Amino acid sequence: MFSRMDTAEGDVEVMLEQKRVNYPPMEGSGPISIVVVSDDHYIVLLAALIKSIEMNHKTGERLDFYVVEDRVMDKTKKKLESSINPEVSALHWISMKNAIPAGVELPLDRSSWPLNIYMRFFISHFIPSHIERVIYLDVDMIVQADISQLWTMDMQDKIIAAVMDQRIKTIDCSWGGVVNYKELNLDGEAKYFNTGLLLIDVKKWKEADLTRKILDCIKVNESYANFPDQYGLNVVLADKWLELDVLWNYFATGDHEEPCIIHFMSTKPIYKSYNYNTYYQSLFFDYLSLTPWNGQSQISSSRIYLAKARNKFRKILKKVFCYGLVMFGVSVRVKIVVTIAEQL
Numbered sequence: 001m002f003s004r005m006d007t008a009e010g011d012v013e014v015m016l017e018q019k020r021v022n023y024p025p026m027e028g029s030g031p032i033s034i035v036v037v038s039d040d041h042y043i044v045l046l047a048a049l050i051k052s053i054e055m056n057h058k059t060g061e062r063l064d065f066y067v068v069e070d071r072v073m074d075k076t077k078k079k080l081e082s083s084i085n086p087e088v089s090a091l092h093w094i095s096m097k098n099a100i101p102a103g104v105e106l107p108l109d110r111s112s113w114p115l116n117i118y119m120r121f122f123i124s125h126f127i128p129s130h131i132e133r134v135i136y137l138d139v140d141m142i143v144q145a146d147i148s149q150l151w152t153m154d155m156q157d158k159i160i161a162a163v164m165d166q167r168i169k170t171i172d173c174s175w176g177g178v179v180n181y182k183e184l185n186l187d188g189e190a191k192y193f194n195t196g197l198l199l200i201d202v203k204k205w206k207e208a209d210l211t212r213k214i215l216d217c218i219k220v221n222e223s224y225a226n227f228p229d230q231y232g233l234n235v236v237l238a239d240k241w242l243e244l245d246v247l248w249n250y251f252a253t254g255d256h257e258e259p260c261i262i263h264f265m266s267t268k269p270i271y272k273s274y275n276y277n278t279y280y281q282s283l284f285f286d287y288l289s290l291t292p293w294n295g296q297s298q299i300s301s302s303r304i305y306l307a308k309a310r311n312k313f314r315k316i317l318k319k320v321f322c323y324g325l326v327m328f329g330v331s332v333r334v335k336i337v338v339t340i341a342e343q344l
Contacts, residue, residue: 031062032151033127033134037096037119039070044270045139047083047291048284052142054088055287059148063089066127066134070096070116083291099126101211107218107228117229120198121214124205132203137261138196140268141249142284145260150199150248159204160233161242162193163249167265171234178235180224190239195230196263197249199242210236252276273301 034053038046050065057063065084069077072093081091096115099122100106106118120136127134135150137143155161168176172188181188205211214232218225225231250259252269253276262280267273269281288294 031064031090032147033064033066033131034147035066035068035120035123035127035134035136036139037068037070037116038072038139039114039116040072040076042139042268043072043076043080044288044293044296045264045268047080047293048287049137049139049141049143050080050084050089051287051290052144052283053147054085055290056143056146057088057148058146061148061151063147064092065089066092066094068094068096068099068116068119068126070114079292083293094126101125104215107215107222107225113228118215120195120229121211121232123200124202124211127202132201134200134202136198136200138263140264141196142262142280142287143260144258144262144283145248149260150244153199153244155199155201156242158242159201159208159210159240160237161199161244162195163197163244163246164191165194165230166246166251166254168192168194171238176227178224178231178238179226180221184221184235186235186238191243192230192234193241193243194249194263195233196265197244197261199244252280267301270299271301272298 036046036049046067053063067080077093084091096119099119101122104122106115123134123136133151133155135147153161165176169192170188171178171181171186171190171192173192177192178184178186213236217235218228218232221231221235245260247256247258247260249261249263250256252262252264255277262283264274264276264280264284267275269284274281
């Protein structure tokens with residue numbers, strides 16, 4: 001069951017309740033814009049993430065969550081909407097299809113990562129035009145600090161701020177970095193950042209034409225892009241990003257007592273096979289207990305492998321449907337075929 005977990009730190013739920021403080025808004029402050037991406041399966045993670053942000057937010061700004069949804073069912077959307085505190089937060093749903101600019105083709109790499117990982121590249125295209133800064137968060141996170149601390153950071157004229165990846169660390173990492181960094185004339189000792197948390201200057205992103213540059217980079221170097229979204233961002237922005245403290249994107253494999261954001265890399269806390277920091281897992285479940293997902297059964301780890309297989313199959317079918325038939329001169333059915341491929 002998704003149940004509360006007792007820890008040596010005492011009753012975590014009481015601790016969360018003590019953080020529910022009403023603070024007046026900062027004078028002249030606007031809403032904090034947060035972008036997340038989720039399919040139907042991972043909405044449960046998003047529910048805990050949003051609740052953690054709400055519970056630890058003290059400075060009074062409204063929280064605007066822009067949720068790029070990858071085939072999320074209507075009943076799931078309503079469930080999440082019933083989970084948030086409307087006095088603090090607002091949800092803005094954006095379908096994945098509408099998030100992608102017209103005419104843009106996603107890289108159909110051979111990895112098992114879902115196509116929705118590329119949605120962070122299009123933030124400058126689908127976010128309302130008046131918004132100049134956004135926080136992007138992977139859904140497999142919980143936030144332990146006030147999100148306004150991150151929101152108000154001085155970006156020192158950089159396009160993005162991020163945290164160095166605690167496993168890969170530098171671009172020359174042989175298993176996870178930029179394998180062809182020498183051919184690209186990149187410094188192998190340059191730090192490599194994790195893309196699970198990004199503080200983005202939207203205006204500068206647009207001016208630098210980063211969306212096009214990153215997508216082109218991934219397509220040209222597809223065989224080297226083992227973590228496609230991270231590969232593209234780290235190549236295009238090598239040594240051009242602001243490094244944040246590691247506690248703002250702290251992996252659940254660690255044991256720090258007070259990370260600002262906990263990132264459940266690899267196995268998620270909802271799976272039976274989760275074997276990382278159990279205190280972090282208990283925090284996750286306590287946030288989840290404050291949502292309609294409280295008390296649900298845990299999920300078999302086999303779902304992970306099924307999802308990976310589905311992601312790869314989806315990419316293969318899209319590539320065959322959208323490109324293969326045209327090569328054989330089958331033009332009459334192209335419109336129908338492309339429509340089918342878009343539903344995969």
